[in-house]
Amino acid sequence: MYLPGLKSSIVAAEPRVPFQLTSRWIEVLVDCPGVQGIYTYKLPAELDVQPGDILSVPFGTSQVGAIAIRLSQPPADLAQDKIKEVIDIVSAGFFPSGYWQLLNRIAEYYYTPLMQVIRVALPPGLLGRSQRRIRLIAKADAATQFLTPAARQILELLQAQNQGDYSFTHIQRQVKGAYRGVRELLRSHLVESYLEPPRLSKPKRQKAVTLVGTGLESDITSRQREILEVLRRRGGDMWLSELLQICSTSSATLKTLEQKGYIVIQEREVLRIAFDVIAQDQPKALTSAQSQALETITQLDGYAQVLLHGVTGSGKTEVYLQAIAPLLNQGKSALVLVPEIGLTPQLTDRFRARFGNKVCVYHSALSDGERYDTWRQMLTGEPQVVIGTRSAVFAPLPHLGLIILDEEHDSSFKQDQPIPTYHARTVATWRAELENCPLVLGSATPSLETWVEVKSENTLNTHYLSLPERIQSRPLPPVEIVDMRQELQQGNRSIFSRSLQGALQQLQEREQQGILFIHRRGHSTFVSCRSCGYVIECPHCDVSLAYHQTEEKAPEILRCHYCNYAQSHPRHCPECSSPYLKFFGSGTQRVAQELTRQFPQLRVIRFDSDTTRTKGSHRTLLTRFANREADLLVGTQMLTKGLDLPQVTLVGVVAADGLLHLADYRAAERAFQTLTQVAGRAGRGEDPGRVILQTYSPEHPVIQAVQQHVYEAFTEAELQQRAALNYPPYGRLILLRLSSTDPATVESTAQQIAAQLNTISNCEILGPAPASVLRVSNRYRWQILLKLASEIQPELPDWEAMRSLIPPSVSLTIDVDPLNFM
């Protein structure tokens, strides 16, 4: 089976099968406890079923709910008279029109079976928890004498009830032949059928701590006093779990305080989708660049792709907010996609301050219950704003008026695995097309893909909007580049240059705050023996183990950043027993320790994936920093994304080099984006900012471009190189990843597949080659990279056909438009 061309896929996703008038078939998704799959049913002639309708179908010995996905041909391997018939439509138009077209298009473009696409899109057990109900719609004065006895009996049953509304199962128990009876009543428009999502099972209760002390505490320790102080500063009322986390204290300590009468701990009800009360805020008076941008966006009618290119701190969020407000008044909804959940507390707070409880947050870290609640709220069709990470692009909002992708350049919008390996920006474009609404892509450092798409003159429906200045014409911070080779030559062996040391010294004196960016978490990237050169490696992966120590005297651990294997740090070299083991490369922990040593008075918060593992910890750490409980925030990549803290004046980049020398064709683009974004955190308030960028390659074009704040010049130069090598955005890439526990099988399979693919025209095949780290978690990994002219959907065998070439012990991922080449 071969796929149709790219351009036609939107059309191809629509059913264009020539149906006979008498028999039609439909593929439905059955999704009940224990069963999840796509099945084909026959359609009775009198039912007008559309994709997105909820149906009831016979399944085994019972009847279950199912979602109509697409009209189809009967499966070849089933006798037609064996195919069962759809019983009824339970709820017409349950999903927005075009939704299933979107999922089909994703399945096709990303070489993924539709079922796998549905799994990322829908919360599990959607239908299993819902209930079909029947209610009266008209006064039954006429025509009832023609009804069959069953239908009349049902009608009487409903009329006898106050609201004229019963569950279908109740009717079934009361009336014989309920199916036919209900169908008859539906056809005569006397009743309607609808699907009721389950009511919230049980309100969730959680412990809250309330301050009741007088402020005259005398019989408590200073530690306990500190806890009361934290509670007081936050208005005297906090969730227990939050207080425990912020104060790193135990329930026992809080119990003591309760016994002494300073606090009260009691259970309180929380909404499962909990949010703190946030002060209302009003729309701001826009700058002229903001007004121009807003005007263009609000005047759009139907599909359009808009790039909102605004330097860091130029007020893109305010434009989003004011573009959404009128939509809500028109009864429409908006979808806002953001890169990572660590970024969302601040952004969601801003949205909630403007739109209150019309805002829902949706991301993959929600529990099934929370995900389900949010879904239920979306399907009501009430105008609302959904903010979420990449999977929220599937949020089934009806009446979608606008899609926004904030920080559109960010690579966390791309899923590497499992399949479908979708990019939320690509899917958002299709979704906006299908819903006929605008898509706004916002960034200070747009991806080259978006830049080319919006800037090339022959595309219709694209708009380029620019916010070239910061709010209140604040300057972008000057970037000072420090050549670390010279520092060393001049006798400075510290990881901080003299310039950075001076700036750190000044922070506390001036009551300002700073951010230090480090490329890696952990302490050191690897440990090696000074006597024999042995490097300690992961037993399951072909990589060195990273050294972790959270603070001085804490346990020393070696950890694998690929498979998370951990062991304690050996005292002697496992190879030669020498005690001289040395650490190389510095991560966040090492930098934090070094800071404590050199600047003991400086209060530091570490912000990386090790310290933000638990739910709510991003928010907790950022709130502490915003409340000036620390002078310096030390962290990785996460710091670069959308933080808006006016009191931050200093940004330091400890070593830019780790970003510059990554071995993939996007390294320069990514390094430029990351460094520009992190630099953009400085000087967003009244006090001017300052950036100190330490590097061993000060002459590198990326470093130069970051210093001069020249996005466009950098981008044009980078695009020339991409064009010369036919890399994206000019050519397309598809990466096949193969892995197996058996090194020989995976290698030979990769070779066979590459040979098969060699027959595809217009396609260059690179590899097969072992992945840059061959073995991860004891699986050997090989890759085949396909390079294609842009706009061509290659005639790749479909997923099933490809799968059949591969022995069961080998796993395959087809990564379309890959960003990650590890």
Ligand SMILES: Nc1ncnc2c1ncn2[C@@H]1O[C@H](COP(=O)(O)OP(=O)(O)OP(=O)(O)O)[C@@H](O)[C@H]1O
């Ligand atoms: N018109 C305005 N008048 C006054 N303040 C504004 C205005 N618009 C935005 N701001 C404020 O300016 C600050 C920066 O805005 P915002 O965070 O939206 O910038 P941004 O463009 O998203 O930056 P980045 O890309 O760096 O995240 C915010 O504190 C915001 O409240």
Ligand SMILES: [Zn+2]
């Ligand atoms: Zn050794």
Ligand SMILES: [Zn+2]
């Ligand atoms: Zn490992």
